[in-house]
Amino acid sequence: xxxxxxxxxxxxxxxxxxxxxxxxxxxxxxxxxxxxxxxxxxxxxxxxxxxxxxxxxxxxxxxxxxxxxxxxxxxxxxxxxxxxxxxxxxxxxxxxxxxxxxxxxxxxxxxxxxxxxxxxxxxxxxxxxxxxxxxxxxxxxxxxxxxxxxxxxxxxxxxxxxxxxxxxxxx
Amino acid sequence: xxxxxxxxxxxxxxxxxxxxxxxxxxxxxxxxxxxxxxxxxxxxxxxxxxxxxxxxxxxxxxxxxxxxxxxxxxxxxxxxxxxxxxxxxxxxx
Numbered sequence: 001x002x003x004x005x006x007x008x009x010x011x012x013x014x015x016x017x018x019x020x021x022x023x024x025x026x027x028x029x030x031x032x033x034x035x036x037x038x039x040x041x042x043x044x045x046x047x048x049x050x051x052x053x054x055x056x057x058x059x060x061x062x063x064x065x066x067x068x069x070x071x072x073x074x075x076x077x078x079x080x081x082x083x084x085x086x087x088x089x090x091x092x093x094x095x096x097x098x099x100x101x102x103x104x105x106x107x108x109x110x111x112x113x114x115x116x117x118x119x120x121x122x123x124x125x126x127x128x129x130x131x132x133x134x135x136x137x138x139x140x141x142x143x144x145x146x147x148x149x150x151x152x153x154x155x156x157x158x159x160x161x162x163x164x165x166x167x168x169x170x171x
Numbered sequence: 172x173x174x175x176x177x178x179x180x181x182x183x184x185x186x187x188x189x190x191x192x193x194x195x196x197x198x199x200x201x202x203x204x205x206x207x208x209x210x211x212x213x214x215x216x217x218x219x220x221x222x223x224x225x226x227x228x229x230x231x232x233x234x235x236x237x238x239x240x241x242x243x244x245x246x247x248x249x250x251x252x253x254x255x256x257x258x259x260x261x262x263x264x
Contacts, residue, residue, distance in 0.1 A: 116226070119226050119227075119229040119230035119233060121215060121225070
């Protein structure tokens with residue numbers, strides 16, 4: 001796939017940008033599917049880290065353990081405490097990882113689709129994608145919850161987009 | 172581009188040379204115009220980054236496809252008109 005040295009002289013050896021395979025790969029990486037997948041994976045990773053962090057802060061109640069029936073955690077032997085703690089951390093971080101991954105994939109996929117349809121690159125794509133994502137995430141709560149989710153996520157997305165599109169200050 | 176005729180295998184007449192040069196000029200001008208018009212329409216002027224975003228790439232695809240199609244339809248019409256009027260020769264596009 002790579003032809004070292006066969007491109008423009010002085011280019012990175014092994015990466016000829018006119019190679020049709022390289023062009024195909026670059027195009028594929030910019031397609032909506034690849035963007036969705038990458039956002040999903042990134043969201044999954046971030047959600048896992050976030051869940052692990054949050055799990056370490058949830059030991060304020062003695063009965064808040066999975067699997068321990070009525071014994072508070074602090075009364076179990078040391079090894080058992082660790083095992084319960086790690087299991088809880090794992091399950092919590094897995095669930096937040098799944099949630100964040102789904103949110104990331106949904107938002108990224110919808111935004112890429114809307115941008116591809118409109119053929120424009122402005123803030124409306126992010127706002128519309130945020131509204132749809134929020135509505136889909138809150139669909140189980142009924143139409144009002146979906147509307148609130150739409151408005152909230154759209155506002156969040158608009159704020160982040162506005163911040164990212166601020167012109168850089170020239171020195 | 173390629174050399175025309177001097178010392179080549181086939182002898183080419185001056186008219187053929189002129190028509191091919193003309194066609195090349197037409198194509199080059201069409202290309203220049205297309206690039207100018209489509210980048211005016213499709214590319215955002217704030218230039219926040221150096222790569223084309225997805226919306227801009229889709230817009231450029233559609234713009235160039237429409238430009239080609241419009242150009243070829245109009246050329247066909249023009250050819251029909253000039254053929255109907257009895258003009259012709261090598262004025263093809």
